[in-house]
Each structure stands twice: as C-alpha cells, then as structure tokens.
Amino acid sequence: MAETTSQIDRIAARAAKATPVAVASRVRGLSDKAIAWLFIGPTIVLLLAINIFPLIWTVYLSFTDYKANRLTRPAEFIGLRNYERVLTDSDIWHTLQVTARFLCWTMALQVILGFGLAWLINKQFKGHGFWTTVILLPMMLSPAVVGNFWTFLYQPQIGLFNYAISFFTGIPPSSFQMIGDVNLAPWAIVIVDTWMWTPYIMLIVLAGLRSIPDYIYEAAEVDRASQWRQFWSITVPMVLPFLMLAVLFRAIENFKMFDLVVELTSGGPGSVTELASINLKREAFEKWRTGYSSAFAIILFVTVFGAASIYVKALNAVKQR
Amino acid sequence: MTKFMNYALGAAAAAAIAGGALGPGKAQAEDITLCWAAWDPANALVELSKEFEAEYGHNMKFEFVPWPNFADRMLNELNSGGKLCDLLIGDSQWIGGGAENGHYVKLNDFFDQEGISMDDFAPATVYAYSTWPKGTPNYYALPAMGDANGWFYRKDWFSKPELQAEFKEKHGRDLAPPKTWTEMKEVAEFFQGREIDGKTVYGVSIFTERGSEGITMGATSALYPYNFKYEMTPGKYDMEGAVNSPDAVAGLEAYKDLYKCCTPPGYTDSYMQESLDAFKSGQVAMAMNWFAFFPGLYKDPEVGGDKIGFFVNPGQLSEASTLGGQGISVVAYSDKKDEALKYIKWFAQPDVQKKWWSLGGYSCHVAVLDDPSFPDSQPFAADFLLAMGGVKDFWQEPAYAELLLAMQKRLHDYVVADQGTAKEALDKLIEDWTEVFEDEGKL
Numbered sequence: 169m170a171e172t173t174s175q176i177d178r179i180a181a182r183a184a185k186a187t188p189v190a191v192a193s194r195v196r197g198l199s200d201k202a203i204a205w206l207f208i209g210p211t212i213v214l215l216l217a218i219n220i221f222p223l224i225w226t227v228y229l230s231f232t233d234y235k236a237n238r239l240t241r242p243a244e245f246i247g248l249r250n251y252e253r254v255l256t257d258s259d260i261w262h263t264l265q266v267t268a269r270f271l272c273w274t275m276a277l278q279v280i281l282g283f284g285l286a287w288l289i290n291k292q293f294k295g296h297g298f299w300t301t302v303i304l305l306p307m308m309l310s311p312a313v314v315g316n317f318w319t320f321l322y323q324p325q326i327g328l329f330n331y332a333i334s335f336f337t338g339i340p341p342s343s344f345q346m347i348g349d350v351n352l353a354p355w356a357i358v359i360v361d362t363w364m365w366t367p368y369i370m371l372i373v374l375a376g377l378r379s380i381p382d383y384i385y386e387a388a389e390v391d392r393a394s395q396w397r398q399f400w401s402i403t404v405p406m407v408l409p410f411l412m413l414a415v416l417f418r419a420i421e422n423f424k425m426f427d428l429v430v431e432l433t434s435g436g437p438g439s440v441t442e443l444a445s446i447n448l449k450r451e452a453f454e455k456w457r458t459g460y461s462s463a464f465a466i467i468l469f470v471t472v473f474g475a476a477s478i479y480v481k482a483l484n485a486v487k488q489r
Numbered sequence: 490m491t492k493f494m495n496y497a498l499g500a501a502a503a504a505a506i507a508g509g510a511l512g513p514g515k516a517q518a519e520d521i522t523l524c525w526a527a528w529d530p531a532n533a534l535v536e537l538s539k540e541f542e543a544e545y546g547h548n549m550k551f552e553f554v555p556w557p558n559f560a561d562r563m564l565n566e567l568n569s570g571g572k573l574c575d576l577l578i579g580d581s582q583w584i585g586g587g588a589e590n591g592h593y594v595k596l597n598d599f600f601d602q603e604g605i606s607m608d609d610f611a612p613a614t615v616y617a618y619s620t621w622p623k624g625t626p627n628y629y630a631l632p633a634m635g636d637a638n639g640w641f642y643r644k645d646w647f648s649k650p651e652l653q654a655e656f657k658e659k660h661g662r663d664l665a666p667p668k669t670w671t672e673m674k675e676v677a678e679f680f681q682g683r684e685i686d687g688k689t690v691y692g693v694s695i696f697t698e699r700g701s702e703g704i705t706m707g708a709t710s711a712l713y714p715y716n717f718k719y720e721m722t723p724g725k726y727d728m729e730g731a732v733n734s735p736d737a738v739a740g741l742e743a744y745k746d747l748y749k750c751c752t753p754p755g756y757t758d759s760y761m762q763e764s765l766d767a768f769k770s771g772q773v774a775m776a777m778n779w780f781a782f783f784p785g786l787y788k789d790p791e792v793g794g795d796k797i798g799f800f801v802n803p804g805q806l807s808e809a810s811t812l813g814g815q816g817i818s819v820v821a822y823s824d825k826k827d828e829a830l831k832y833i834k835w836f837a838q839p840d841v842q843k844k845w846w847s848l849g850g851y852s853c854h855v856a857v858l859d860d861p862s863f864p865d866s867q868p869f870a871a872d873f874l875l876a877m878g879g880v881k882d883f884w885q886e887p888a889y890a891e892l893l894l895a896m897q898k899r900l901h902d903y904v905v906a907d908q909g910t911a912k913e914a915l916d917k918l919i920e921d922w923t924e925v926f927e928d929e930g931k932l
Binding site: 453 | 570754757902
C-alpha cells in the first residue's frame with residue numbers, strides 16, 4: 169500500500185514538474201468546478217452562438233415579414249400569419265408528402281437490404297472482408313458526386329442503368345427516363361439513396377449481430393429450437409435496438425435530404441421530387457422570403473424533434489425488454 | 490572604384506524606386522474586380538480589358554461564375570453588402586432590386602460629368618439594362634452585352650437534296666429555317682428520329698431547366714410571339730387576361746408540343762450547356778440558345794462554318810424574342826468606385842465598343858449597330874439586329890427572384906411533368922404573382 173502511494177506521489181510530482189509554473193499557479197487558485205467550467209465553457213459558447221442563438225433568432229423572424237435581401241425595408245411583426253400561410257399552402261403539403269414517401273420507401277428498402285447484407289456478411293464466408301469493404305464504398309462517397317454520376321447512369325441514351333434494365337427486360341433503353349418521368353423520378357431518388365446508405369444500416373446491424381453471444385444460440389440448439397425460431401426469438405430482438413438506432417439516424421438525415429436529390433433532379437420533373445428541404449432552400453435563399461421560410465423551418469424542426477422523441481422512447485422501451 | 494560602384498548602384502536603385510513612384514501610376518494603381526457569368530463573352534472581355542490595364546495601369550481581376558449558380562452567388566454577394574465585386578455585369582432583371590435596395594450606384598451624374606449619352610446606345614438596351622423605374626431617365630448600368638434568345642440549325646442537313654425533296658412533297662414548301670412556331674414544329678417533327686449519316690437525330694433542343702431560369706427563358710420565346718403580356722396596363726399589375734389570355738395559352742401549348750414531339754430523350758432539365766452539347770454532338774437539327782454563344786458556335790470545327798446557320802426567334806401572332814444580356818454596374822459597397830467608374834468611362838468609348846464586337850462581345854453602342862457594314866460583319870449579325878428590335882423581358886421588379894421561381898415551377902409542372910393544362914398553369918402563375926405583389930405592397 170505504501171509502495172503504491174509513493175508511486176502515485178512520484179507520478180503527481182512528475183506531472184507538476186511538467187506543468188508550466190504560470191499555468192500551475194493559476195490553476196491552483198481555481199476550484200474543480202471552475203476548472204470544469206473552463207473546459208466546457210468554450211463548447212457552451214460555441215453551441216449558444218451556432219445553435220441556440222440562430223434557433224431563437226429564427227423563431228423571432230418567423231413572426232415577421234423580414235426579407236434578407238431587403239436590408240433597407242424594416243421587418244414588421246405579423247403574428248402567426250407566416251405559420252398560417254405555410255400550413256395552408258398546398259405546395260408545402262405537396263413537398264411534405266413527397267418527403268414522407270421518400271422517407272418511408274428508403275427506410276423500408278434500406279432496412280430489408282441492410283439486414284439481409286449484414287446477415288450474409290456475418291456468415292464469415294471466404295472473402296467476406298473484401299466484400300464488406302466493397303459494400304461500404306458507396307457511403308464513403310460525397311452525395312454530390314453520387315448524385316452527379318447517377319445522372320449519367322440514368323441518361324436514357326448512354327446510361328448504364330437503362331442498358332442494364334434493357335438487358336434484363338428487353339425494353340429499349342431510350343424508351344424510359346428515370347429522372348425525367350413523373351412516375352419514375354421518385355423511384356430514381358429512392359434507388360440512389362438506397363444504393364448509397366444501405367451499407368450504413370448493414371454496418372450497424374452487423375455490429376448488433378456480432379454482439380450476440382454464441383452461447384445463446386447453443387442453448388437454443390440444445391432446446392431443439394429451429395433456425396427460424398432462433399432468428400425470430402434471438403436474432404431479431406437482440407439486433408432490434410441497433411436497427412432502430414440506425415433507422416433513427418438515417419430517418420433524420422433523409423428528412424433533411426438535399427444535396428443528392430438536387431444533383432439528381434433539382435426537385436423535378438415539375439415538383440414531383442421536391443423534398444421539404446429543397447423547397448425550404450428555395451423559399452429562404454432564392455425567393456428570400458425569410459420570415460415565411462423561418463416559420464416553415466420551425467415547423468419542420470418541431471416535427472422532426474417530436475417524431476424523434478417518440479421514437480427514442482420506443483427505442484428505450486425495446487432496449488429494456 | 491568599388492566605392493564609386495556602390496554609389497552608382499545606390500543611385501540607380503533610388504532612381505528606380507522614385508521612377509516607380511512618380512511614373513504613370515501603374516505600380517500603385519488599385520486592382521479592380523469585375524464579376525460576371527462564366528461563358529464565351531467573358532473570355533472576350535478579359536482580352537478587351539487588357540487595353541484598359543495598359544492605358545490606366547489598373548490590374549483587372551475577374552470573378553466568373555457558371556450560369557446555373559450566377560444569380561445565387563451574385564445576389565448573395567449584393568444582399569450581404571459584399572465587397573468582392575467592384576463592377577458587376579448583372580442580369581437585366583436585377584436592375585430593379587439593384588436600384589431599390591441600394592446595391593448599384595446611380596450613374597446619372599457620372600454620365601453627365603463624363604459626357605456619356607444614353608442616346609449613343611440602342612434604345613431597347615438602355616430601357617432593359619439601365620433604367621429603373623423602367624423607362625425613366627434613372628440609370629444604374631451602362632448597356633454592356635446585348636443579347637436575345639435565338640436559334641441555329643444544321644445548314645448541311647437542311648441542304649440535303651433528298652431531304653429537301655421529301656419535305657417539299659410533305660409540306661409544299663422548301664425545307665428552310667422556320668418563320669413561325671407552327672413551322673417550327675413541322676420542321677422539328679420532320680427531323681425527329683430520322684437517320685442522318687448513320688445516326689439517329691432529333692428535331693430540336695430547347696430550354697427545360699428547372700433550377701434557375703431555363704424553362705422560363707425558353708417558354709417565353711414561344712409565349713411572346715403569341716402575344717403573352719405581363720399586365721393589361723403597364724405598371725398596374727393587372728395580370729388577369731394578359732398572362733392567361735387565350736393566345737398566351739396557345740403559346741404555352743405550342744412550347745409543350747414542341748418539347749413532347751421533338752426533343753432528344755431525357756431532355757428534361759436542359760439549359761444553355763445542354764443545348765450546346767446536343768447540337769455540337771450532332772443530335773439535333775435545330776437548337777435554341779443565346780446569341781452570345783453564336784460566335785463560338787460559328788468557329789466550332791465540327792459543326793461550325795458552312796455547316797451551321799442562324800435564325801431569329803420565329804414569330805406567330807407577332808415577332809418577338811426573349812431578352813438576354815446585361816448592363817455593367819458599379820457596386821455600391823465597393824471601396825474602389827472611382828476606379829470602377831473609370832472602367833465604365835473607358836468601356837463606353839465607340840472604339841472600345843467596336844473592338845468588343847470584333848472580339849465576340851455584343852455591343853449595344855449605335856456606333857457599332859448602326860454601322861452599314863454591321864449586318865454583314867458576322868453571319869448572325871443581321872438576325873441579332875432583328876431580334877433586338879423586338880425583345881421582351883421578364884419582370885424586372887425587386888421581387889424578380891420570387892416571380893421567376895414561381896414561373897419556373899408552374900411551367901415545369903405543365904411542360905415537363907405533364908400536370909394540368911396550360912390555362913391552369915397560367916392561372917396558378919397569376920395567383921403566385923398576385924401574392925408576391927401583395928407582399929410587396931403593390932397590389
């Protein structure tokens with residue numbers, strides 16, 4: 169015990185020696201609480217400046233008719249008028265519907281494919297490391313790059329995608345336009361997002377699968393549980409918290425989806441792929457309806473925040489089961 | 490000797506420094522930054538500006554932004570009071586916002602002081618690029634680059650005897666550049682899907698871009714000849730019956746018909762560059778684009794020279810073209826306004842304007858346009874004069890961006906996404922624009 173104490177003393181003495189005198193004396197005069205504040209202070213200031221202040225400012229602007237491109241025109245307080253206009257604007261509801269459909273389809277496809285891929289990779293077949301790396305490649309690319317090269321893949325005259333579909337179905341490649349057709353364009357963006365982000369779901373599910381101890385399966389086999397029963401009674405419940413977490417992250421990201429879709433379709437043809445974030449950007453920074461777009465942003469924020477809170481509660485309930 | 494050499498070198502160095510300080514001012518002259526879009530005429534302006542640099546000693550810097558981002562980038566710069574640009578060659582539609590929001594310096598006093606007369610510039614360009622409120626003698630820009638939406642075609646294909654014969658048999662007239670939008674569709678349909686030189690070709694490339702201004706600039710080229718108007722009474726914002734008149738509806742339907750029948754596959758989000766690409770790659774018989782690109786096209790080794798022809802926007806009920814082009818303004822936030830004004834003074838000179846045209850820029854100066862040799866100076870020069878004689882422009886209101894984006898949406902919804910009718914699209918456009926003008930306090 170005495171030996172341990174002297175060792176600690178030696179380490180403390182070395183640390184004190186290494187600390188510059190001026191700093192040491194200053195720190196010595198501070199309480200632990202003050203030092204703690206010293207460390208977290210800059211972060212709090214940054215958070216206040218970058219997150220909290222803009223949020224409060226946006227709330228304020230949402231009650232005015234302010235336009236950021238009219239610096240000479242004073243902003244007038246107009247109460248809830250912006251909120252009323254946003255909520256009664258059929259174009260806004262259209263973009264919310266487009267966003268909801270995009271969100272539902274991308275999440276459904278990515279969960280199914282991500283889980284399937286993780287389950288296959290978890291089988292530890294020969295070369296699984298190589299295939300894991302290959303599968304992860306799309307999510308390492310920039311969304312702008314992905315959007316750009318998929319516009320070429322979807323090109324009806326030279327695009328590889330159209331030729332692949334033509335090869336399997338016999339439909340002439342120039343006879344359909346993935347990003348120019350109102351019926352196909354929503355699917356075009358779902359396909360690209362799924363291609364890019366399924367590996368993310370796969371990775372998190374894979375972590376979940378690998379965290380399940382083998383002895384649970386061994387015990388199930390001793391009890392003569394079928395593979396199907398093992399899957400539903402062991403694999404799914406134990407992976408579910410991981411999967412739900414992945415879905416939460418992806419859903420929040422896809423609710424804000426902007427760059428990929430702008431590169432692919434710019435929200436077109438017409439407005440069939442105009443997601444809420446694209447509409448918001450147009451209102452805020454192209455039309456310069458700052459007050460109106462602030463109200464829209466607040467509504468989107470409350471929606472995401474509310475949905476995420478409910479979801480997190482469900483996630484905690486699943487974890488506690 | 491060594492001491493003498495030291496003195497001599499010292500004296501030489503002092504003389505060099507003094508010479509630099511007391512010379513024509515080249516060393517101290519401030520850099521001026523000129524902002525514009527990144528396109529062919531911008532390169533011509535760089536070349537032209539070398540003379541200004543040599544004459545005045547200022548070093549010119551250029552900030553050229555690709556067209557799809559030009560408005561976003563530059564309007565953000567102006568709205569934030571940025572000092573990046575001393576001179577800005579901004580779109581004609583920005584003049585209202587530039588003037589009312591205090592982004593541009595009013596140039597009347599400067600013009601008076603320097604003897605620059607707006608009578609020396611084509612009236613249509615002065616009206617469109619310089620004045621705010623429209624048509625009043627309040628100048629915020631000097632007309633810099635005249636432009637309009639025009640057309641070019643594959644002259645070599647049009648002159649093929651077998652195609653000439655087939656077209657004449659079908660339509661009873663020669664295969665020639667169309668003079669009306671009805672003829673335009675007939676010619677485009679004639680080429681659509683045809684095999685020429687072993688390659689499938691298409692009728693026409695037109696503007697369908699959704700994000701910035703493309704489809705509006707394209708569709709108005711059909712709407713204006715169909716007598717589309719923005720207001721019944723100028724300045725009253727009474728749009729009902731003007732924007733959605735039966736003729737305007739027919740014009741929009743004509744544009745959609747042309748898009749549906751005769752464009753290459755996948756041509757759903759195309760603007761200047763896509764139109765040029767379609768033509769240069771030998772895909773289309775005719776293409777729409779700004780006159781600014783015509784000098785470059787004529788010089789193109791693949792499709793230029795004898796292979797290319799040019800024509801003015803076809804008429805229908807009247808002759809009209811969509812206005813492009815820009816004026817050059819001094820940015821109010823610049824710290825180098827005096828230097829920027831020097832550039833404008835230099836640029837307004839007739840000799841400089843003549844050189845501007847010879848390099849590929851479209852001068853608006855009457856010394857250039859009224860020169861008897863002008864129509865024959867380039868194969869597209871006569872058409873340019875014709876076009877500029879009947880140009881019409883979009884709203885130039887301070888709220889132009891809101892007005893433009895509303896039109897982009899309504900037109901793309903109807904033409905490309907096939908939603909609703911032309912009448913419904915124009916009715917909705919009136920609703921959108923009414924809301925904007927109500928917000929502006931103008932209705």
